[in-house]
Amino acid sequence: MTDQPITFQVVAESLLKDMLENIVRQHTLVNIANRISIQKTVGSANGSSFSNTLVGSNRDIFGQDKQKLKSTETARYFQCENCSRKIAGARFAQHISKCLERRKR
């Protein structure tokens, strides 16, 4: 390795590297502190309860399967307070707006 002459570029790069190192250090510390505080709050020893927070996970923050949750919500029947008919969750919003409109008329 040959010595580079000390130029603006060399000094600037070295200063930038120092700044970045400080930021990485702070960020690493924040990540570790967050992890410890979450573990203390939730009390999980193996961290399995956090797996759902990873990107691409199929679970919500409560650990419930998103897909399953969606299908159970849409398959559930709710009673319309206006006409007393039982309407599927997926069509409830559409129904209630029409049903209330009908009532107004």
Place this chain on the structure above:
Amino acid sequence: MAKHEDELDQIKSQIQEHLVSSGNYDAINKQLKLQLYEAGWFDKMSQIANRELLENEGTRNFDQLYAFMKPKAEELVPAKVKEDILEKIKAYLNDIIE
């Protein structure tokens, strides 16, 4: 080699002192952080750190995680951000030398 590094360290520490006392260090550091936030660098770093902590639950201390993150952190800094900040530092160096 060591002499060269000593010389660079000396120059750097003088410049750093001036940078901090003039308030420029804070301004450049803030700009660097802002640009990194905007580029999603902090989010990527958090994801990498969380994954590493999850995979090695309870066994990673600060030094180990820092050593793991450092090369990745430098690699993930967008070239545009690097260029902008280097320009800013060089402009500052130009000013103080004049």
